[in-house]
Protein backbone atom coordinates (compact mmCIF):
# COMPACT_ATOMS: atom_id res chain seq x y z
CA UNK A 239 0.00 0.00 0.00
CA UNK A 240 1.22 3.49 -0.84
CA UNK A 241 -0.31 6.86 0.00
CA UNK A 242 1.08 9.86 -1.90
CA UNK A 243 0.65 12.88 0.39
CA UNK A 244 1.69 15.52 -2.16
CA UNK A 245 0.27 15.80 -5.67
CA UNK A 246 -1.19 18.53 -7.85
CA UNK A 247 -3.95 18.37 -10.45
CA UNK A 248 -5.79 21.04 -12.37
CA UNK A 249 -9.33 21.18 -13.74
CA UNK A 250 -9.35 19.96 -17.35
CA UNK A 251 -10.34 23.30 -18.83
CA UNK A 252 -7.29 25.07 -17.38
CA UNK A 253 -4.77 22.20 -17.09
CA UNK A 254 -2.87 22.97 -20.29
CA UNK A 255 -2.54 26.68 -19.53
CA UNK A 256 -1.75 26.25 -15.82
CA UNK A 257 0.84 23.56 -16.45
CA UNK A 258 2.62 25.48 -19.16
CA UNK A 259 2.74 28.63 -16.99
CA UNK A 260 4.12 26.78 -13.95
CA UNK A 261 6.46 24.73 -16.09
CA UNK A 262 7.91 27.88 -17.66
CA UNK A 263 8.44 29.69 -14.36
CA UNK A 264 10.20 26.68 -12.81
CA UNK A 265 11.89 25.66 -16.10
CA UNK A 266 11.01 22.01 -15.47
CA UNK A 267 8.69 19.68 -17.35
CA UNK A 268 5.61 17.93 -16.00
CA UNK A 269 5.27 14.14 -16.18
CA UNK A 270 1.50 14.04 -16.58
CA UNK A 271 -0.92 16.38 -18.37
CA UNK A 272 -1.92 17.68 -14.93
CA UNK A 273 -5.42 16.19 -15.01
CA UNK A 274 -7.03 13.92 -12.45
CA UNK A 275 -7.47 11.18 -15.08
CA UNK A 276 -3.77 11.12 -15.72
CA UNK A 277 -3.05 10.99 -11.98
CA UNK A 278 -5.46 8.06 -11.54
CA UNK A 279 -3.67 6.24 -14.33
CA UNK A 280 -0.29 6.78 -12.67
CA UNK A 281 -1.69 5.66 -9.29
CA UNK A 282 -2.97 2.44 -10.81
CA UNK A 283 0.34 1.73 -12.52
CA UNK A 284 2.25 2.22 -9.27
CA UNK A 285 -0.16 0.58 -6.79
CA UNK A 286 -0.84 3.89 -5.04
CA UNK A 287 -4.08 3.58 -3.11
CA UNK A 288 -4.53 7.26 -2.23
CA UNK A 289 -3.22 10.63 -3.38
CA UNK A 290 -3.63 13.94 -1.57
CA UNK A 291 -4.19 16.88 -3.93
CA UNK A 292 -2.77 20.16 -2.65
CA UNK A 293 -4.20 23.27 -4.36
CA UNK A 294 -2.82 26.73 -3.54
CA UNK A 295 -4.81 29.99 -3.43
CA UNK A 296 -2.42 32.53 -4.95
CA UNK A 297 -4.77 35.46 -4.30
CA UNK A 298 -7.46 36.22 -1.70
CA UNK A 299 -10.42 35.51 -4.02
CA UNK A 300 -9.32 32.10 -5.30
CA UNK A 301 -10.33 30.13 -2.21
CA UNK A 302 -13.98 30.01 -3.28
CA UNK A 303 -13.39 28.13 -6.54
CA UNK A 304 -10.56 26.04 -5.12
CA UNK A 305 -12.50 24.84 -2.10
CA UNK A 306 -15.67 24.21 -4.07
CA UNK A 307 -13.67 22.12 -6.54
CA UNK A 308 -11.98 20.27 -3.66
CA UNK A 309 -15.35 19.29 -2.17
CA UNK A 310 -16.62 18.12 -5.58
CA UNK A 311 -13.48 16.07 -6.23
CA UNK A 312 -13.70 14.42 -2.81
CA UNK A 313 -17.29 13.44 -3.41
CA UNK A 314 -16.77 12.15 -6.94
CA UNK A 315 -13.41 10.40 -6.52
CA UNK A 316 -13.54 9.23 -2.91
CA UNK A 317 -13.76 5.58 -3.95
CA UNK A 318 -10.73 5.96 -6.18
CA UNK A 319 -8.57 7.17 -3.31
CA UNK A 320 -8.48 10.86 -4.16
CA UNK A 321 -8.37 13.26 -1.21
CA UNK A 322 -8.24 16.98 -1.99
CA UNK A 323 -7.25 19.54 0.58
CA UNK A 324 -8.51 23.12 0.43
CA UNK A 325 -6.58 26.36 0.52
CA UNK A 326 -6.84 29.96 1.61
CA UNK A 327 -4.70 33.07 1.31
CA UNK A 328 -3.05 34.84 4.26
CA UNK A 329 -4.96 38.00 3.28
CA UNK A 330 -8.29 36.26 3.87
CA UNK A 331 -9.44 38.05 7.03
CA UNK A 332 -12.45 35.71 6.98
CA UNK A 333 -10.11 32.76 7.57
CA UNK A 334 -12.24 31.39 10.42
CA UNK A 335 -15.33 31.20 8.20
CA UNK A 336 -13.32 29.56 5.43
CA UNK A 337 -11.83 26.94 7.75
CA UNK A 338 -15.22 26.29 9.36
CA UNK A 339 -16.75 25.73 5.97
CA UNK A 340 -13.92 23.38 4.91
CA UNK A 341 -14.39 21.40 8.11
CA UNK A 342 -18.13 21.24 7.47
CA UNK A 343 -17.48 19.85 3.99
CA UNK A 344 -15.31 17.12 5.48
CA UNK A 345 -12.09 18.47 3.94
CA UNK A 346 -9.18 17.07 5.91
CA UNK A 347 -6.58 19.80 5.51
CA UNK A 348 -5.29 22.97 3.92
CA UNK A 349 -2.24 23.82 1.86
CA UNK A 350 -0.25 27.01 2.50
CA UNK A 351 2.56 28.15 0.23
CA UNK A 352 4.45 31.15 1.63
CA UNK A 353 6.52 31.56 -1.57
CA UNK A 354 3.57 31.51 -3.99
CA UNK A 355 1.54 33.62 -1.54
CA UNK A 356 4.35 36.11 -0.87
CA UNK A 357 4.14 36.18 2.94
CA UNK A 358 6.61 34.98 5.60
CA UNK A 359 5.40 31.89 7.47
CA UNK A 360 5.88 33.55 10.86
CA UNK A 361 3.69 36.49 9.84
CA UNK A 362 0.66 36.89 12.11
CA UNK A 363 -1.62 36.26 9.09
CA UNK A 364 -0.29 32.70 8.79
CA UNK A 365 0.04 32.15 12.53
CA UNK A 366 -3.65 32.84 13.07
CA UNK A 367 -4.65 30.52 10.20
CA UNK A 368 -2.45 27.69 11.45
CA UNK A 369 -3.65 28.11 15.03
CA UNK A 370 -7.30 28.06 14.04
CA UNK A 371 -6.89 25.16 11.59
CA UNK A 372 -5.26 23.12 14.37
CA UNK A 373 -8.10 23.99 16.70
CA UNK A 374 -10.45 22.57 14.07
CA UNK A 375 -8.33 19.43 13.85
CA UNK A 376 -7.26 20.03 10.26
CA UNK A 377 -3.98 18.96 8.71
CA UNK A 378 -1.85 21.92 7.58
CA UNK A 379 0.54 21.25 4.69
CA UNK A 380 3.11 23.99 4.25
CA UNK A 381 5.71 24.42 1.51
CA UNK A 382 9.08 24.20 3.24
CA UNK A 383 12.27 25.93 2.14
CA UNK A 384 13.20 27.67 -1.10
CA UNK A 385 11.25 27.18 -4.33
CA UNK A 386 12.67 26.30 -7.73
CA UNK A 387 10.34 28.84 -9.40
CA UNK A 388 11.32 31.79 -7.20
CA UNK A 389 15.07 31.87 -6.58
CA UNK A 390 16.07 33.86 -3.51
CA UNK A 391 12.58 34.02 -1.96
CA UNK A 392 13.04 32.91 1.64
CA UNK A 393 9.46 33.11 2.92
CA UNK A 394 9.46 29.52 4.20
CA UNK A 395 13.03 28.86 5.31
CA UNK A 396 13.74 27.42 8.79
CA UNK A 397 14.31 30.84 10.41
CA UNK A 398 10.66 31.62 9.55
CA UNK A 399 9.35 28.11 10.25
CA UNK A 400 10.84 27.45 13.67
CA UNK A 401 9.16 30.42 15.46
CA UNK A 402 5.79 29.04 14.29
CA UNK A 403 6.60 25.53 15.47
CA UNK A 404 7.82 26.77 18.85
CA UNK A 405 4.94 29.16 19.46
CA UNK A 406 1.97 27.14 18.17
CA UNK A 407 3.26 23.58 18.58
CA UNK A 408 0.97 22.45 15.73
CA UNK A 409 0.32 18.73 16.00
CA UNK A 410 -0.74 18.20 12.38
CA UNK A 411 1.48 20.55 10.38
CA UNK A 412 3.56 18.88 7.66
CA UNK A 413 6.47 20.70 6.07
CA UNK A 414 6.83 19.69 2.43
CA UNK A 415 10.11 18.80 0.71
CA UNK A 416 11.74 17.35 3.86
CA UNK A 417 11.01 20.61 5.59
CA UNK A 418 13.36 22.97 3.86
CA UNK A 419 14.08 22.56 0.15
CA UNK A 420 17.63 23.63 -0.60
CA UNK A 421 18.30 24.77 2.99
CA UNK A 422 18.07 21.44 4.81
CA UNK A 423 21.17 22.09 6.93
CA UNK A 424 19.42 25.00 8.64
CA UNK A 425 16.59 22.73 9.77
CA UNK A 426 18.68 19.86 11.13
CA UNK A 427 19.56 21.45 14.52
CA UNK A 428 15.86 21.84 15.37
CA UNK A 429 14.70 18.35 14.45
CA UNK A 430 15.45 16.68 17.74
CA UNK A 431 14.09 19.50 19.91
CA UNK A 432 10.81 20.23 18.04
CA UNK A 433 7.94 18.05 16.81
CA UNK A 434 8.23 18.44 13.04
CA UNK A 435 6.46 16.39 10.37
CA UNK A 436 7.88 16.22 6.84
CA UNK A 437 6.97 15.02 3.39
CA UNK A 438 9.53 13.53 1.01
CA UNK A 439 8.34 15.25 -2.18
CA UNK A 440 10.72 16.74 -4.74
CA UNK A 441 13.85 15.96 -2.78
CA UNK A 442 15.64 12.91 -4.16
CA UNK A 443 14.48 12.63 -7.77
CA UNK A 444 15.93 14.92 -10.42
CA UNK A 445 13.65 17.45 -12.09
CA UNK A 446 13.92 17.47 -15.84
CA UNK A 447 13.23 19.70 -18.81
CA UNK A 448 13.43 19.50 -22.58
CA UNK A 449 16.26 21.32 -24.31
CA UNK A 450 15.98 23.17 -27.62
CA UNK A 451 16.41 19.90 -29.51
CA UNK A 452 13.51 18.37 -27.59
CA UNK A 453 15.73 16.01 -25.61
CA UNK A 454 14.87 15.40 -21.96
CA UNK A 455 17.71 16.51 -19.69
CA UNK A 456 18.14 16.69 -15.92
CA UNK A 457 17.84 20.15 -14.42
CA UNK A 458 20.72 21.34 -12.31
CA UNK A 459 18.59 21.65 -9.15
CA UNK A 460 19.53 20.79 -5.55
CA UNK A 461 18.92 17.19 -4.50
CA UNK A 462 18.95 15.72 -1.04
CA UNK A 463 21.62 13.03 -0.70
CA UNK A 464 20.59 9.64 0.69
CA UNK A 465 22.81 10.23 3.73
CA UNK A 466 21.17 13.55 4.55
CA UNK A 467 17.70 12.17 3.84
CA UNK A 468 18.26 9.36 6.35
CA UNK A 469 19.69 11.77 8.90
CA UNK A 470 16.72 14.15 8.64
CA UNK A 471 14.12 11.36 8.57
CA UNK A 472 15.53 9.66 11.65
CA UNK A 473 16.10 12.88 13.61
CA UNK A 474 12.48 13.92 12.94
CA UNK A 475 11.35 10.39 13.83
CA UNK A 476 10.22 7.97 11.14
CA UNK A 477 6.62 8.24 12.39
CA UNK A 478 6.72 11.88 11.23
CA UNK A 479 7.80 11.30 7.63
CA UNK A 480 5.23 11.03 4.83
CA UNK A 481 5.79 9.87 1.27
CA UNK A 482 4.99 12.52 -1.33
CA UNK A 483 5.91 12.84 -5.00
CA UNK A 484 4.89 16.35 -6.09
CA UNK A 485 3.44 14.81 -9.26
CA UNK A 486 3.26 16.10 -12.00
CA UNK A 487 6.67 17.67 -11.31
CA UNK A 488 8.22 14.30 -10.58
CA UNK A 489 7.18 10.80 -11.59
CA UNK A 490 5.35 8.90 -8.87
CA UNK A 491 7.20 5.77 -9.99
CA UNK A 492 10.62 7.38 -9.63
CA UNK A 493 9.71 8.95 -6.27
CA UNK A 494 8.69 5.55 -4.88
CA UNK A 495 11.95 4.04 -6.08
CA UNK A 496 13.96 6.83 -4.42
CA UNK A 497 12.48 5.88 -1.02
CA UNK A 498 13.14 2.17 -1.67
CA UNK A 499 16.75 3.03 -2.54
CA UNK A 500 17.23 5.49 0.32
CA UNK A 501 18.60 3.06 2.88
CA UNK A 502 15.47 3.03 5.08
CA UNK A 503 14.68 -0.43 6.43
CA UNK A 504 11.58 -2.18 5.05
CA UNK A 505 9.77 -1.45 8.31
CA UNK A 506 10.70 2.24 8.14
CA UNK A 507 9.56 2.35 4.52
CA UNK A 508 6.15 1.01 5.55
CA UNK A 509 5.72 3.93 7.94
CA UNK A 510 6.78 6.43 5.29
CA UNK A 511 4.77 4.89 2.44
CA UNK A 512 1.43 4.49 4.23
CA UNK A 513 1.26 3.85 7.97
CA UNK A 514 1.84 7.48 9.01
CA UNK A 515 -0.49 8.85 6.34
CA UNK A 516 -3.23 6.36 7.16
CA UNK A 517 -3.02 7.40 10.82
CA UNK A 518 -3.27 11.12 10.03
CA UNK A 519 -5.89 10.83 7.28
CA UNK A 520 -7.88 8.20 9.23
CA UNK A 521 -7.74 5.62 6.45
CA UNK A 522 -8.33 1.99 7.42
CA UNK A 523 -5.48 -0.30 6.48
Ligand SMILES: [Zn+2]
Pocket residue numbers: 244245246292484
Ligand atom coordinates in the same frame (compact mmCIF):
# COMPACT_ATOMS: atom_id res chain seq x y z
ZN1 LIG B 1 4.02 20.70 -4.57
